[in-house]
Amino acid sequence: MTSEAMTRPQEIEYRLGGAPAALGGAQDCVFQVHYGRADFVDVSTSPARMGIAMQSDGCPVDLVENWYGDSSAEKSTGSILDGQLHYIELGNEILYFGELGRFEDVEASSYQSYNAILDSLQQKGFHTLVRSWNFIPQINHSPDGAIEIYQQFCKGRALAFDARGIDEFQLPAATGIGSYATAITGYLIASKRAGYLHVENPLQSPAYKYPPKFGPKSPSFARGTLHLESDPGRGRGTRFFLSGTASIRGAETMWPGDVRRQLNTLMENIRYLISDENPQLAQQGPAMNLADFDHFKVYFRHAKDYDIIRRLLLEDWQIPAEKLHFMNVDICRSDLLVELEGCINDTGPVEA
Ligand code: 3EB
Numbered sequence: 001m002t003s004e005a006m007t008r009p010q011e012i013e014y015r016l017g018g019a020p021a022a023l024g025g026a027q028d029c030v031f032q033v034h035y036g037r038a039d040f041v042d043v044s045t046s047p048a049r050m051g052i053a054m055q056s057d058g059c060p061v062d063l064v065e066n067w068y069g070d071s072s073a074e075k076s077t078g079s080i081l082d083g084q085l086h087y088i089e090l091g092n093e094i095l096y097f098g099e100l101g102r103f104e105d106v107e108a109s110s111y112q113s114y115n116a117i118l119d120s121l122q123q124k125g126f127h128t129l130v131r132s133w134n135f136i137p138q139i140n141h142s143p144d145g146a147i148e149i150y151q152q153f154c155k156g157r158a159l160a161f162d163a164r165g166i167d168e169f170q171l172p173a174a175t176g177i178g179s180y181a182t183a184i185t186g187y188l189i190a191s192k193r194a195g196y197l198h199v200e201n202p203l204q205s206p207a208y209k210y211p212p213k214f215g216p217k218s219p220s221f222a223r224g225t226l227h228l229e230s231d232p233g234r235g236r237g238t239r240f241f242l243s244g245t246a247s248i249r250g251a252e253t254m255w256p257g258d259v260r261r262q263l264n265t266l267m268e269n270i271r272y273l274i275s276d277e278n279p280q281l282a283q284q285g286p287a288m289n290l291a292d293f294d295h296f297k298v299y300f301r302h303a304k305d306y307d308i309i310r311r312l313l314l315e316d317w318q319i320p321a322e323k324l325h326f327m328n329v330d331i332c333r334s335d336l337l338v339e340l341e342g343c344i345n346d347t348g349p350v351e352a
Helices: 106-124 149-163 259-274 303-315
Strands: 010-015 027-036 040-042 048-053 063-070 075-080 085-090 093-101 128-137 173-179 184-191 196-199 224-228 238-245 295-300 324-328 338-344
Touching: 027 085, 027 093, 048 093, 048 184, 075 106, 085 106, 093 106, 106 149, 106 184, 128 149, 128 224, 149 173, 173 295, 238 259, 259 303, 259 338, 295 303, 303 324
Parallel strands: 010 063, 027 048, 128 173, 173 238, 295 324
Antiparallel strands: 027 063, 040 048, 075 085, 085 093, 093 184, 128 184, 196 224, 224 238, 238 338, 295 338
8 A cells, every 4th residue: 555545634624504513513524525636526425525626746635624514404405507516405504516617618607607506595595605615727827818717707706796686795705716627616605594794804905896907807705704603502602714815915916926925914914804903803702813723725826835835834823734734726816826714613602
């Protein structure tokens, strides 16, 4: 057996909703994402599984992400758009996964996928978009004379939100990042529950207000989404989904070509976003800090930058090695070298 075959995948956990396991709420794993070599969808297994091709030639990726939900919640599954997208509905929570766009006609196909998801959510009564992940192959490529693939995707996605009358304050936390697949894939969660707050960062322009030089339609996402659990039977804790965060101040990329300074700037962005200095968070539950994160995913453009990024995160930012998960992929602006996202599963009780 090769040493690679003996290595076990790293694992991370997310909750669709419901009480944290620590409070004794029974939880089932209903969905798994396998970050590694290949793109695939398998709805015949339990949990349903999806693979995302995030492994470059130089940087192995073997990460399993487990999504948990209340065992007692009623479950129903199905698909939309002729099986292009699947959903798992679990009481007040829902998760969609599959193809979010095709490579032939990125804008139209992304519009179609998002439109189908938003239509399905509306029919089922899910009013709150919580978090989405969008994996976009050849993200910086401009087909002859056209805008970049990422900008085409952003346009299709934004038009779908516009068409449904979803305003900017309802946009979820998100990631939009490169991949090695042949289609745009991803997953998205939504909820019927109250207590979700989409958060912006005063250090950064809201992405949905980026000027047109970054693309004809701005990216549709919030910097983070906080959930304040107010139902005493469900734990009174908070969860925080951090969007992909890069070295952007205002709307501009800071420190092109300098990966150390980009990492420092993006970490300052995260620290400020989650701090009580952020006016949106000052009155919302317990203070959060970097040590509360359960994991970070670290996307980096150049394989050669892995060592320096890892060392800075461990030494300067004191992030424990086991919380870090690295993927060598392209990032939505060609001058961005590194981007981080993460999740806080439970910051502890909300003050009464
Ligand atoms: C940025 O701040 C970096 O298009 O869904 C981060 C998170 C980024 C989400 C998306 C893009 C997206 O603009 C890029």
